[in-house]
Amino acid sequence: MGKLTPLAVGERNAAKLMDMTLPEFKSLVKCGSLPAPVQIAQGPQRWRVADLDAILNGEAMNSEQITW
Template identity: 50%
Template sequence: MQQRPQPIAVKDTTAAAMLDMPASEFRRLVDRGALPPPKEIGGTTRWRVADLEAIMMGLAGKPGDNDDFE
C-alpha cells in the first residue's frame, strides 16, 4: 500500500485544523502577525507547514522579527 505524501503547504482551513482552532481565528492571528503569512502559488494561497511547526516548537520568532518567513 502506497502512503500519501505529507503536505508541505496547506490551505487556511487545514492549517487551522492542524492548530486545533477555527479557520476564522487562524486568519485573525495571521492578520495580527502572530502567525506567518501565506505564500501565493499559482494563484492559490497556502501556508508552509514547516513555518507553522517552527512557530509551535519555538524555533522561529513571529513574522516581522526577521526574514525567516520570506
C-alpha cells in the same frame, strides 16, 4: 508509494493543523502572530506546513521581541 506529507495547506487545513477555528486562525495571521500565506504562481494561497511547525516548536521566535 508511501504516504505523502503535505508541504503546504490551504487556510482551513492550516487552522485545523493548529487546532484553531478558522476565525481564530485568520485573526492571528492578520495581527502577525502567525505567518502569512505564500502565493503559488497566480493560483491559491497556501501556508507552509514547516512555517506552522516552526511556530509551534519555538524555532520561529524572535528573541529580540520578548520582554521579560
